[in-house]
Amino acid sequence: DAKTTQPPSMDCAEGRAANLPCNHSTISGNEYVYWYRQIHSQGPQYIIHGLKNNETNEMASLIITEDRKSSTLILPHATLRDTAVYYCIVSKARGSTLGRLYFGRGTQLTVWP
Amino acid sequence: GAVVSQHPSWVICKSGTSVKIECRSLDFQATTMFWYRQFPKQSLMLMATSNEGSKATYEQGVEKDKFLINHASLTLSTLTVTSAHPEDSSFYICGGNRDSKETQYFGPGTRLLVL
Numbered sequence: 739d740a741k742t743t744q745p746p747s748m749d750c751a752e753g754r755a756a757n758l759p760c761n762h763s764t765i766s767g768n769e770y771v772y773w774y775r776q777i778h779s780q781g782p783q784y785i786i787h788g789l790k791n792n793e794t795n796e797m798a799s800l801i802i803t804e805d806r807k808s809s810t811l812i813l814p815h816a817t818l819r820d821t822a823v824y825y826c827i828v829s830k831a832r833g834s835t836l837g838r839l840y841f842g843r844g845t846q847l848t849v850w851p
Numbered sequence: 852g853a854v855v856s857q858h859p860s861w862v863i864c865k866s867g868t869s870v871k872i873e874c875r876s877l878d879f880q881a882t883t884m885f886w887y888r889q890f891p892k893q894s895l896m897l898m899a900t901s902n903e904g905s906k907a908t909y910e911q912g913v914e915k916d917k918f919l920i921n922h923a924s925l926t927l928s929t930l931t932v933t934s935a936h937p938e939d940s941s942f943y944i945c946g947g948n949r950d951s952k953e954t955q956y957f958g959p960g961t962r963l964l965v966l
Contacts (some may be wrong), residue, residue, distance in 0.1 A: 772954075781855075781944045782895065825894075836913035837883060837948055839955055841895040
């Protein structure tokens, strides 16, 4: 699976948009980009995933560049409860890895009041 | 999203004893379940992958005889830490999905402390 690179930490003011970048320059054509977050001492929470097109759900938006080498997770109106470690993961949906997820160090997002 | 539960949420045991952790998918059938370990201030590390009714596949460096995984049904997987030692103290998290094409959902985790 392709590796990802994320900034170790970011800050955001409450009510503002949080834009979390992720580089995955070695991504292959059949690999999806997944975003999860982990609030302290809890299991990871699924946020969103995509292959080529931009995606939006009730939690966030995912913007994937045309060459698929990077993506940005957008939390449109960050709240204090969005403070967490955000993980960007690239994973094949098929093949030998069978949906395995390999977590990197992620980005610690801190939302300030 | 799908719901995954774990039991117990935390456990303290003496060194040398075995500890069993249960992972249940509550509202979906998990064809595949995954077990992770997370040490303080570190990321999740995948330990093993199990498919219902077959033997688990362990990641490199994970001792299969120490971490016994059973995935006997589509809604239950168990991880048994045999002869636990203080260095096995960690946060253990399970995940499951319906098939490899679908999103993996995670349990709340089990915190193990071995004295």
